[in-house]
Amino acid sequence: MNDESGTDRPTRSTRSPRALVSRFSPLRLIATILLAVLVVGLVAVVAGWRPSLNPFTQRTIDRSSPAVLRSLEDLSQYHAAGAHFEVVVDLEQDTKWLPSALKGERTLFVGVGTVDAMVDFGHLDAGAVKVSPDRRSVSIELPNPTLSKPQLDLDHSYVVARQRGVLDRVGGLVGGVSSDKALYQKASTKMAQAAQTDGQVLELGKKNTTAMLRGLLGALGFTNVQVTYAADRR
Numbered sequence: 001m002n003d004e005s006g007t008d009r010p011t012r013s014t015r016s017p018r019a020l021v022s023r024f025s026p027l028r029l030i031a032t033i034l035l036a037v038l039v040v041g042l043v044a045v046v047a048g049w050r051p052s053l054n055p056f057t058q059r060t061i062d063r064s065s066p067a068v069l070r071s072l073e074d075l076s077q078y079h080a081a082g083a084h085f086e087v088v089v090d091l092e093q094d095t096k097w098l099p100s101a102l103k104g105e106r107t108l109f110v111g112v113g114t115v116d117a118m119v120d121f122g123h124l125d126a127g128a129v130k131v132s133p134d135r136r137s138v139s140i141e142l143p144n145p146t147l148s149k150p151q152l153d154l155d156h157s158y159v160v161a162r163q164r165g166v167l168d169r170v171g172g173l174v175g176g177v178s179s180d181k182a183l184y185q186k187a188s189t190k191m192a193q194a195a196q197t198d199g200q201v202l203e204l205g206k207k208n209t210t211a212m213l214r215g216l217l218g219a220l221g222f223t224n225v226q227v228t229y230a231a232d233r234r
Helices: 017-023 026-049 166-173 181-198 201-217
Strands: 077-094 105-118 130-131 137-142 158-165 226-229
Touching: 077 181, 077 201, 105 181, 105 201, 137 201, 181 201, 201 226
Parallel strands: 137 226
Antiparallel strands: 077 105, 105 158, 130 137
């Protein structure tokens, strides 16, 4: 049966398969990739010349909560001297029966910090200070200087190298957290031991405390100021 006159027939596409393939030719794909690379490179150049125009500029957003006061305490310790230390910590953690290349971690850490010599004035009894009747001479007996807890300088302390086994690296990729707390503790312990063994900071603490008291009491009119420490009685 013939179609009635005036009735539209569906038109068939006259594009051949070869024409469709030519639209996705490798040359066109390569040209598109090169154009994208050129655009990215141009953006990078412009951003380096004028950072304000960089659309990918990174920024830091601080969402930390404000500090909360938890408690107050009285301080009666006079920090008379400070010793500055630099210590190298080589800490290795191994797992029994497993090679270090598979499971283990070794870190080389440089710790920088200070240890102070302190004299505690908070526990002086009534007999620790003796004043002459004419108020021209005074003798003071103080406790021996002690060492403060080491204060690690995080701005100048740094990790030199860190080697991890395959399993530790995989654990880090899937969310495992590596803590440097052991490094800080080891560095602080070594600083405290060095300050205690050397002893110079303690002697300097005694010297500076004596000079401070003589200057202070001398300004109050005392001409003879004698300062002794508990260790001097031995």
